[in-house]
Amino acid sequence: MRKVNTVQIAIVGGGIGGLTAAIALQQRGFSVRVYEAAASWQPVGKGIWLPTNALRALDRLGLSVPLMSCGWALAKIEILDCRDGLLQQVDLRLIAERLGYTTLSIRRADLHHVLCDHLLPETCQLDHRCTGFTQDEQRVTMHFADGSETVADLLIGADGLHSIIRQTLFPGIAVRYSGQTCLRGIASFTLPPPLAHTCQEWWDGEHRFGFSAIDERHVYWFAPLLAPAGGNETLATLQLAKRYATFPQPVPTLLQHTPPAEIILTDLYELPPLPSWWQRRVVLLGDAAHAMMPNLGQGGAQAIEDAIVLADCLSKLPLFETLHAYEQTRRPRVERIARAARLFSQIAHIRSGYLQWLRNRIVRLMPAWLSQRQLNWLYQFRE
Ligand SMILES: Cc1cc2nc3c(=O)[nH]c(=O)nc-3n(C[C@H](O)[C@H](O)[C@H](O)COP(=O)(O)OP(=O)(O)OC[C@H]3O[C@@H](n4cnc5c(N)ncnc54)[C@H](O)[C@@H]3O)c2cc1C
Numbered sequence: 001m002r003k004v005n006t007v008q009i010a011i012v013g014g015g016i017g018g019l020t021a022a023i024a025l026q027q028r029g030f031s032v033r034v035y036e037a038a039a040s041w042q043p044v045g046k047g048i049w050l051p052t053n054a055l056r057a058l059d060r061l062g063l064s065v066p067l068m069s070c071g072w073a074l075a076k077i078e079i080l081d082c083r084d085g086l087l088q089q090v091d092l093r094l095i096a097e098r099l100g101y102t103t104l105s106i107r108r109a110d111l112h113h114v115l116c117d118h119l120l121p122e123t124c125q126l127d128h129r130c131t132g133f134t135q136d137e138q139r140v141t142m143h144f145a146d147g148s149e150t151v152a153d154l155l156i157g158a159d160g161l162h163s164i165i166r167q168t169l170f171p172g173i174a175v176r177y178s179g180q181t182c183l184r185g186i187a188s189f190t191l192p193p194p195l196a197h198t199c200q201e202w203w204d205g206e207h208r209f210g211f212s213a214i215d216e217r218h219v220y221w222f223a224p225l226l227a228p229a230g231g232n233e234t235l236a237t238l239q240l241a242k243r244y245a246t247f248p249q250p251v252p253t254l255l256q257h258t259p260p261a262e263i264i265l266t267d268l269y270e271l272p273p274l275p276s277w278w279q280r281r282v283v284l285l286g287d288a289a290h291a292m293m294p295n296l297g298q299g300g301a302q303a304i305e306d307a308i309v310l311a312d313c314l315s316k317l318p319l320f321e322t323l324h325a326y327e328q329t330r331r332p333r334v335e336r337i338a339r340a341a342r343l344f345s346q347i348a349h350i351r352s353g354y355l356q357w358l359r360n361r362i363v364r365l366m367p368a369w370l371s372q373r374q375l376n377w378l379y380q381f382r383e
Contacts (some may be wrong), residue, residue, distance in 0.1 A: 009314075010035060010142060010152035012130045012165055015043075017286025017303030018158030019115040019124075023061050024311035026120055034119075035142065035150070037129035037159075041116070043108035046184045046264065047220030049074070049199065049212070050111070052092075052379035054301035055101035057308050064101065066114045071106030072213050075197040079363070081356070082204040082247060087363040090375060099379055103297070105199070105212045105220055107186075130159065132168045133282065140281040154319065155282045156310070158303070161269055163288035169279055175269040177229040178293060180345065182266050183240070185258040187211075187219045191250065202247055205351045209244060209251050221254050222294075224268065226349060235260055268293060270342065273335060278323040285310060292338035295345045296378070302334050305381055337378065 009025055011018045014036030025032045050071065055064050077090040096102040116124070129145040133155060140155045157165025161175060191198075191213050201210035211221035223244070227233050240255050240263075271291040277284050286303030309329050313322040347363075350356050 008152045009033075009154045009156060010140070010150055011156040011158050012142065013157070013159035013163075013286075013288070014038075014041075014124050014126075015158060015160055015286065015303070016111065016115070016300045017288075017307050018156070019112070019119065020058070020061070020304045021156055021158060021285060021307035021310060022123055023063070023115065023118045024308050025314065026123070027061060028311055028315040030311075030314065032123060033150070033152075034124040035128040035130055035144070036124055036126050037145075039127040041112055041126075043112045044264070045108045045266075046186050046262075047214050048106060048108050048111060048300055049297040050104040050106060051297055051301050052095055052099050052101045052103060053298075053381040054304045055104060056099060056379075056381040057301075057304045059100070060308055061118065063114060063118060066117070067104060067106065067111065070110045070114065071104035072215055073197065074103045074105055074199050074212055077103070077199045078201070080200060080202050080248075081360050082202055084357075084360045087203075087360055088366065088371065090371065094372070095375060095379055098376065103199070105214045107214060107220075130164055132164060135279075135281050137280075153281065154314075157282060157284045157288045158286050158307075160287045161271070161291045163284065165282065166271075166274070166284055166288050169282060169284070170274055173272065173274060175271050175291060178268040178270055178342075178345070179226055179229070180224045180268045180293075180349070181227040181233055182268055182294070183223040183225070183235075183238070183263055184266065185221055185255075185263040186214060187221060187254040187257040188217060189219050189250070189254055189257040190217050191219060195250070201348075202251060203348050204247065205349065205356065207243065207247075208348055209247055211251075211254055219250075219254055219257075221258070224295075224345070224349075226351075227267075229267070233265065235263055235265065238265075270338070277327040277331065281319070283310065283323050283326065290334045290338060292334075293341040293345045295348065296337060296341045298337050298341060298378070302337060306330055306334075340378075 009032045011034045014034045022032045022034050079088040092102040131143050133142045142150045199212035206226045209223045214220040277289045285306035310326045313326045
């Protein structure tokens with residue numbers, strides 16, 4: 001029988017992290033409400049790669065099977081340089097043999113549906129934009145844009161990169177522009193059989209282009225490029241066909257098969273490490289706590305891991321010990337991954353021809369056992 005816990009938990013933000021936390025907490029008997037700013041669900045970002053560690057974590061909630069049934073399992077990741085060809089190859093089947101799951105390429109909307117399907121009815125309150133909160137020793141009160149208020153025992157800030165909960169806790173800490181913006185889209189195209197289950201990422205100094213199938217007839221792609229801060233670039237000024245004309249196939253073809261209205265442009269920001277992930281009755285998770293560069297495909301995965309660890313800690317420990325244990329458990333891993341993601345993006349976008357040549361030689365010479373060892377650590381989800 002479901003254990004009923006009297007702690008009232010409010011989650012601000014119904015993204016990947018907030019919904020996963022709500023499911024994990026409800027499965028442990030907590031009473032939970034999610035407050036989401038959007039008036040209807042419209043997950044931003046087209047597709048997402050859910051790596052092994054995310055699937056292992058979601059397996060704990062019984063979600064890996066429904067996700068596998070609507071996503072596309074990948075067998076290989078290849079990193080290639082536009083002039084020098086293949087630099088590195090990761091056999092995801094070996095990872096799956098060891099850790100149980102490969103990486104899944106999935107539409108964000110499908111991921112969102114699976115998460116929403118596993119919540120109790122009436123969990124989510126849409127059109128509730130939180131504008132801030134106040135807290136004392138007994139409770140926390142959230143304020144919403146429509147003038148309403150809600151009181152809870154614990155507030156989880158899962159409201160993403162520009163989190164209002166984080167800004168209320170740490171008003172002096174701002175996100176940093178990375179110097180990169182990123183295009184994303186879904187092409188109506190069937191990849192040739194050798195690429196059907198491969199994720200390829202092509203490097204060319206200022207530009208990068210990564211893609212994989214998301215189902216039999218569609219390909220999800222993302223393309224980070226160096227650009228000044230300010231978001232002045234538009235699809236028209238970027239002139240995609242010309243910009244990627246020198247990339248090998250199927251890159252130009254994927255762009256041709258993507259309706260321009262379906263392409264999104266997102267400036268990439270990072271969050272510097274916070275002094276703390278919690279204060280009294282308020283705790284942060286996901287991008288609100290540690291927004292990172294998307295290069296390792298780990299931002300969403302880390303939000304999922306956060307959610308499960310936080311729910312586990314809450315079911316075992318008193319509130320304040322919980323929040324301390326949650327941060328102690330999660331922070332070293334998340335910060336190591338964020339550093340690696342930043343380094344990856346700097347290495348991938350080296351512009352000097354000589355340094356690219358040197359980089360390519362070093363990356364090629366990296367022994368397979370070393371990259372496998374790093375991936376084993378990255379893809380392992382342990383509490
Ligand atoms: C180009 C790109 C590619 C990426 N690719 C991958 C990938 O392949 N794999 C991966 O794991 N990760 C990837 N990521 C990272 C991933 O998208 C994020 O890390 C993840 O979405 C974070 O989840 P979250 O729940 O913390 O925040 P979000 O998903 O941003 O959700 C936050 C939610 O809070 C709501 N909200 C915001 N403010 C308020 C408010 N004031 N009141 C109420 N609600 C509010 C928002 O509407 C939103 O629904 C990528 C990111 C980018 C930019």
